[in-house]
Amino acid sequence: MNKELLNVICDVMNVDESEISNIERLTSGMTNKGYVFTYKDERYIIRIPGVGTDKMVNRTQEASVYSTIDGLGFSDDIIYINPENGIKVSKFLEDTHVCDPFNDHDVILSLKTLCRLHSMKLKVDYHWDTYREFDLYDSMWQGQPSIFSDYEEIKNEILGLRGFIEENVEENILTHVDPNHTNNLITNDPKNPKAYLIDWEFASMYDPHIDLVCFAIFAFYDRERMEWYIDKYFEIRNQECSYDTRTKIYAYIATYGLLWTSWAEAKRIEGQDLTDYAKVQYKYAKDYLKIVQDRLGKKEEVA
Structure with missing residues (x-):
């Protein structure tokens, strides 16, 4: 001991x-x-x-x-x-298991808890600032370059999405910010199906849609699973997901893919090798940046 x-x-x-x-x-x-x-x-x-x-x-x-x-x-x-x-x-939450992000039953229970949180519109006195986090994590690199040769170029393009994101934020409420599947514990009792959301260390006032993104990219969802997950959230909340809202969510995926890339690189410099994780998140950043740019381009063509 x-x-x-x-x-x-x-x-x-x-x-x-x-x-x-x-x-x-x-x-x-x-x-x-x-x-x-x-x-x-x-x-x-x-x-x-x-x-x-x-x-x-x-x-x-x-x-x-x-x-x-x-x-x-x-x-x-x-x-x-x-x-x-x-x-x-x-x-200790007895008789529970960690949410399986590829088990629909588990994911729907976790979404119901998330939707209940968002529908309560709780308030606290401080706000999450994505772009402040970028500055923090980048400063932890101690002057070392990224392992990705085009990091600065991609970062500049993704930061350029900030105006579009902020124009399409509908509300700021208490948001978990890190509701990944390991922070969702599912009850094993079929008579009391429920998901508990633990580890609220990053929770702040923010756009609740960021919670969808942080669950999905930590679970390494592909595009098909991502669409299913987004659709299921809005179905449970009995809301429609407009073209701009969905594009904003994609922009968050690009932004947070890059943010967690920066975090993983900071941890690498501190001695914790998260290179594989960084590569997955960086792919989200680049892939969804392209998706957002294509959607915004199509919107301009229609206009």
């Missing part, structure tokens, strides 16, 4: 070492480490923020988000959260 970790758990739970047992490492995420432990016959998860996350996550804002959604049934129950160092303890 890791003595240092045990001390941390005892400190935040305010209990004696003898009361903690069965500490097990969870599969690490891309930004944090997680451990399961048992206290009084109940299981809990402690999150230990990873190296460099203090540059990317405002823990005070995260704590505020958990306060906002408390009692609404979206997430796991938070027992403890430290807004200074990001250590978090929550109750």
Whole structure:
């Protein structure tokens, strides 16, 4: 048993070492480490923020988000959260599994939770800024060039879509920002089908359609699956997806493909090799940039 970790758990739970047992490492995420432990016959998860996350996550804002959604049934129950160092303890969600992004049942349940969040139009005091994140991640490259020779050219073209995106944002509400399938836990009980949305560390006020993008590109959806996913979201919300709205979503795919490319390159420079992930995201950036340019060109021809 890791003595240092045990001390941390005892400190935040305010209990004696003898009361903690069965500490097990969870599969690490891309930004944090997680451990399961048992206290009084109940299981809990402690999150230990990873190296460099203090540059990317405002823990005070995260704590505020958990306060906002408390009692609404979206997430796991938070027992403890430290807004200074990001250590978090929550109750373990028993009898659940991680959402399979290619299982329609799982994905539809996750979409229903996402749609419920968006329909509530919750408010917090801070906004997500995509373009600030670009500046942050690029600054973490420490002056090193991208592994992609045309990165700067593609970046300039994608940043040029900003005006179109902002013209087509219909609302700014509490948005998860990182609802990828590993952050969706699906109940195993067929009598109580539900998806819980966990890890709200990036949640902020933003265009809710970004949540669709962040799920889909993390799951590596191809174009056919992407269309199905977008259509299903608007079907559940009983809304139409206009030509401009769909084009805006494609523009987000290009933008966030590039953003996560920049993030992955920053992590590579820090010593975590995410080259394969960067290549997938960069392909999204280039492919959907072309799709958006073609759609905007066709729109101009019709006009």
